[in-house]
Amino acid sequence: MITKIGKIENLGIYKNFTSSKINEFKKYNLIYGWNGSGKSTLSRLFSSFSGKDISELYNGFKTSVCVDGKVYTEKQMPISNEFIK
Numbered sequence: 592m593i594t595k596i597g598k599i600e601n602l603g604i605y606k607n608f609t610s611s612k613i614n615e616f617k618k619y620n621l622i623y624g625w626n627g628s629g630k631s632t633l634s635r636l637f638s639s640f641s642g643k644d645i646s647e648l649y650n651g652f653k654t655s656v657c658v659d660g661k662v663y664t665e666k667q668m669p670i671s672n673e674f675i676k
Contacts (some may be wrong), residue, residue, distance in 0.1 A: 592618070593640070597655035597662060603632030642669035 594615045599605040602626070624630055636654060640663075641646045645652075654665050663670055 592616070593637075593656060593658050594660075595657040596636075597657060598645045598653065599636065600653040602636060602649045602652040602654065639664060639665075639668050640670045 596608075597614070598610070599608040622630055622633060635643075635645050635649075636638050640656065640658075652665060656663050656670075658670060
């Protein structure tokens with residue numbers, strides 16, 4: 592299960608995001624915000640974890656995500672579907 596996003600760089604409105612003020616994800620999470628606040632970009636990032644190629648949309652993006660205690664970067668995408676629940 593995805594528990595935390597450590598960083599997002601050069602991905603849509605996320606130019607230099609770090610998760611220092613964000614709680615860890617739980618089993619159920621609600622993501623909401625104003626138009627243009629990054630909800631769809633975050634959804635595309637989640638899609639890339641399971642294999643969707645978003646590099647054409649966001650050239651040079653960087654990310655780190657914690658899945659079941661192990662940290663993955665954009666270079667290790669896609670992450671096995673067994674972890675993405």
